[in-house]
Amino acid sequence: MENFDFQASTNILFGKGQVSRLPEVLATYGKKVLITYGGGSIKKNGVYDDVMNVLGKDFELYELSGVEPNPRLTTVEKGVALCREHNIDVILSLGGGSTIDCSKTIAAGTFYEGNPWDLMGNGQLVEKALPIVTILTLAATGSEMNGGAVITNMATKEKLSFGSRLVVPKVSILDPTYTFSVPSYQTLAGSSDILSHLFENYFNQTPNTMVQDGIAEGLMRAVYHYTPIALENPHDYDARANLMWASSLALNGLTGSGKKGAWSCHAIEHELSAYYDITHGIGLAIVTPRWMMHVLNEETAPRFAAFGHRLFDLPLNSESPMETAKQAIQKVYETSKAWGVPMTLGEVGIDDSLLEEMATQAVKHSAISTDGYVPLSVEDVVSIYKQSLTEMTF
Ligand code: NZQ
Ligand code: ZN
Numbered sequence: 001m002e003n004f005d006f007q008a009s010t011n012i013l014f015g016k017g018q019v020s021r022l023p024e025v026l027a028t029y030g031k032k033v034l035i036t037y038g039g040g041s042i043k044k045n046g047v048y049d050d051v052m053n054v055l056g057k058d059f060e061l062y063e064l065s066g067v068e069p070n071p072r073l074t075t076v077e078k079g080v081a082l083c084r085e086h087n088i089d090v091i092l093s094l095g096g097g098s099t100i101d102c103s104k105t106i107a108a109g110t111f112y113e114g115n116p117w118d119l120m121g122n123g124q125l126v127e128k129a130l131p132i133v134t135i136l137t138l139a140a141t142g143s144e145m146n147g148g149a150v151i152t153n154m155a156t157k158e159k160l161s162f163g164s165r166l167v168v169p170k171v172s173i174l175d176p177t178y179t180f181s182v183p184s185y186q187t188l189a190g191s192s193d194i195l196s197h198l199f200e201n202y203f204n205q206t207p208n209t210m211v212q213d214g215i216a217e218g219l220m221r222a223v224y225h226y227t228p229i230a231l232e233n234p235h236d237y238d239a240r241a242n243l244m245w246a247s248s249l250a251l252n253g254l255t256g257s258g259k260k261g262a263w264s265c266h267a268i269e270h271e272l273s274a275y276y277d278i279t280h281g282i283g284l285a286i287v288t289p290r291w292m293m294h295v296l297n298e299e300t301a302p303r304f305a306a307f308g309h310r311l312f313d314l315p316l317n318s319e320s321p322m323e324t325a326k327q328a329i330q331k332v333y334e335t336s337k338a339w340g341v342p343m344t345l346g347e348v349g350i351d352d353s354l355l356e357e358m359a360t361q362a363v364k365h366s367a368i369s370t371d372g373y374v375p376l377s378v379e380d381v382v383s384i385y386k387q388s389l390t391e392m393t394f
Contacts, residue, residue: 004257030089045181071102079106097141101149104167120160139243140190142251144172159274176240189281196284200263267366271358289333290387295374
C-alpha cells in the first residue's frame with residue numbers, strides 16, 4: 001500500500017426530512033446565500049419549495065439557475081460575478097454533480113484573480129474558497145463528499161477537472177426521497193458512474209490493498225443489488241438510500257487512498273462528453289467493458305477472475321483464470337444492457353469521425369499512457385472507442 005493522507009471532512013446529514021437542519025447549518029457561515037441549481041428538476045419535485053419554506057426570511061438569498069449537465073465555464077463565470085457583487089457568505093448547491101461541481105469552481109473562482117479555467121489541473125492555485133453546503137438530488141458522482149470538480153469549456157471542447165481540499169462541501173444533506181424523481185436514464189447513469197469510480201480504484205497497479213478492495217466490493221454489490229430495484233420502483237426508499245450512500249463512499253477517498261495510478265475509463269469518457277455533450281455515466285457504461293477486454297491479459301486475468309468470483313459468484317479456477325475473467329467482463333456488459341443502458345456509441349449519437357482526435361486528447365489530458373492499470377497509447381484508446389461502436393460478442 002502507498003502512503004496516504006485521508007480526510008473525509010464533510011458533515012453528512014442523511015435521511016428523510018434532514019432539510020429542516022438547513023437554517024442552523026447555513027447560519028454558521030453567514031446570511032448571504034447563493035443558491036445554485038440546474039434546469040428546474042428541483043422546482044418539480046419539491047426540493048426548492050422545501051428549502052424556501054425552511055429558510056423563511058432569515059437569509060438574503062441570491063440564485064444561479066440553469067447549471068447545465070456537464071457544467072460550462074460560462075456559468076461558473078456568472079456565479080463568480082454574483083458572489084463578488086453581493087459579497088456572498090456561503091453557496092447552497094441543490095442538485096447533482098454538475099451543480100455541485102459548478103458551485104465548487106465558483107467558490108474557488110471568487111477569490112482567484114485570473115479566469116477560473118486556470119484552476120483546471122491546478123488545484124494548488126486555490127488559496128481560499130467560499131464554504132459550500134449541498135443538498136444532493138442524484139446519486140452518482142460523489143461530488144457531495146469530495147474536493148473534485150469537472151468543468152466543460154465549450155470554446156475549446158475541453159472537459160477538465162481540479163481538486164482542492166478547500167472546496168470539499170462543509171455539509172451535505174442526503175435525503176433519499178429527493179432522488180425518487182430521478183428518471184430511469186439518470187438512475188442508470190448514476191449507478192454506472194458509482195460502479196466506475198469503484199472499478200477505477202479496484203483495477204489498479206498497487207497490490208495488497210485488501211481493506212480498500214473489500215470496501216469497494218461491498219459497495220459494488222449494493223449498486224448491483226439496488227439499481228434494478230430503483231428502476232422498477234423509483235420510490236423504494238431503501239434502494240435510493242443505498243445508492244445515495246454508495247455514491248458518496250465510492251469517491252470520498254475510502255477506496256482510492258493508498259493506491260496510485262490514473263483512471264482510464266474516466267479519461268476516455270471525458271472526451272466523449274467534451275465533444276458530444278453526452279451523459280457521463282452512460283459514456284462510462286459503454287466504455288468500461290471494452291476497456292476491461294482491452295486490458296485483459298495473462299497478468300490482469302487473475303484480478304478480473306477474482307472480481308467475477310466475488311461479485312457474480314463465478315467459479316474460480318486459479319490455474320486458468322482467463323475464462324472466468326472473460327465471463328466477469330461479459331457480466332458487466334450484460335448487466336448494463338439488461339438494465340436498459342444504451343451500450344453502443346451510435347445509440348448516443350457518436351460516430352467514428354473524431355475517434356483519433358478524442359483519443360489524442362484523452363492521452364494528453366491524463367496520465368493513462370504511463371500510470372493506467374495497463375498503460376494506454378493513443379492507438380489503444382482508438383481501439384477501445386472502435387470496439388464501443390458495435391455490440392460486444394462473447
Ligand atoms: O438540471 P436539472 O433540471 O436539475 O436535472 C438534472 C440533470 O438534467 C437531473 N436531475 C438531478 N436530480 C434530479 C434530476 N431529475 C429529476 N429528479 C432529480 N432528483 O439529472 C440530470 C443530470 O444531472 P447532473 O448533475 O449532470 O448529473 P451527475 O450527478 O451525474 O453529474 C455529472 C457531472 O459530474 C461530473 C461529470 O463529469 C459530469 O459533468 N463528475 C464529477 C465528479 C466529482 N466532482 O467528483 C466525478 C465524476 O466522475 C464526474 O466526472
Ligand atoms: Zn465519474
